[in-house]
Amino acid sequence: MLLLWMCLGIVVLLIVWRRALHRERDLSARLAELQAQLAGSPPGVCSQCAQARDILPDDIERFKRSQYFARIGTWDWDVDTEQLYWSEAIYGMFGYQVGEITPSYEHFCNSVHPDDRQQVRAGELRCIETGENHDEEYRVIWPDGTVRWLRETGNVIKDAHGKAIKMMGVVRDITEEKAWANQLHSMAHQDALTGLANRLVLEQRLSAALEQARIQRTRVALIFLDLNGFKAINDSYGHAAGDQVLISTAKRLKNLVRTADTVARIGGDEFVLVLEGLSSDLNIQQEIHVLCEMIIRALSMPMEIASETCVIGTSLGVAVFPDHAMSMDNLIHTADLAMYDAKRSGNNQYRLGSQLGV
Incomplete structure (x- = not known):
């Protein structure tokens, strides 16, 4: 079901993006026509664009209506001055009513998010100096503090002497569109219930951690974790209560590890921890013992679920690179076997890969 929703979301996003791109290309083409007319006109006509607009009132009215429905606005800026023209559609994009302010380059810059101003300015200068198309995405801050994303495209117009004017x-x-993209990214990389990394991200991070460990000659610990008694909670209190157990478990695990470590949920009541950058000089068995006891103790704390106090147990399987396996697949297999061996041994037990004889 999650995969279906992801696919539907991607299809919707592509449709929205293609329609917006089509509208943007139509308006860009119209601007190109105007630029061509201006380029063939006598020097100085660019400073009289308002007069040109008066000459073609019907075209301008149709153009304004198309901007309104497409939610796209047009702008032009005299590069040597503060003069900036906004079509009516742009005012709302910056949080203003039409005519509420007089557009100026300074006002535009002040509206751009401080973290994006340098990028926008660099794009403008590159366009002016090289003639490359101007294409930037940036954030603007409205007067009420609202932050919106804009995409701006355009090009430079030069006079008869080749000077950008x-x-x-x-x-x-x-x-x-940004919100959709972020949502799809989260769906593709996070467990929908707990917000933890999913299997895809787990494998990506584990692969990177092992590569780094080979270079730095450090260790990586992989811990497979399975909850005990989870099915009984689901059966007794319902799936909503079971979801609360999983969410609470995820929070407890996140609080136990460093920000550089990874906590993932790979399905059902199975979780995985990746602890990287462990020193090769450590007594690894002692370190793993301390860590596993800490995890067992934290997860054994009572949980208030559906107005009831619930207690769950856990089984842990641990494999360490390079001590127990040299490749990612073997490390995962070893940790998985160790977890099931711990589960057969009773509640709140852990096993190391070395105890399996692998």
Whole structure:
């Protein structure tokens, strides 16, 4: 079901993105026509764009309506001055009513998020100096503090001597697209219930951790963890109560490890921890003993679920690189075998890969 929703989300995002791109290309093409007309006009006509707009009132009215429905606005900026023109659609993108302010380059810069101003300015300068298309995504801060994402595209207009005198382009609000992209990224990389890393991210991080360990000659500990008594809670109190147990377990595990370590849920009531950068000089058996006892103790603490006090146990299997396995697949297999051996031994037990004779 999750995979189905991910696929549907991706399809919707692609449809929205293609429609927005089509609208943006249409407006960019119209701007290109205007640029071509301006380029063939006598020097100085660019400073009289307002007069040109008056000459074609019907075209301008249709253009304004298309911007309104497409939620795309047009702008032009005299690069040597503060003069900036916004079409009506742009005011709302910056949190203003039409005519509420007089657009200026300084006002535009002040509206751009401080962390994005350098990027936007660098893009403008690159466009002016090289003639490359201007294409930037950046955040703006509205007067009420709201943060929105915009995408701005355009190009430079030069006079008869090749000097850049104006930039013209289009801008549109892409906040919803960004939200969709972030949501799809989370769905693809996080467990939907707990917010922990999923199996895909686990394997990516474990692979990177092992590569780093080979270079730095350090150790990586992989811990497979399975809850005991979880099915009984599901059967007695329902799946909502079981979900609360999994969420609480995830929080407890996150609080036990370093921010550099990974906690993942790979399905059901199975969790995995990746502890990287462990010194090769450590007494690894003693370190793992302390860690596993700490995990068992933390997860054995009572939980208040569905107005009831519940207690669960756990079984842990641990494999250490390079002590118990040299490859990622063998390390995962060893930790998995160790966990099932611990489960057969009783509640709240752990086993090391070395205890399996592998």
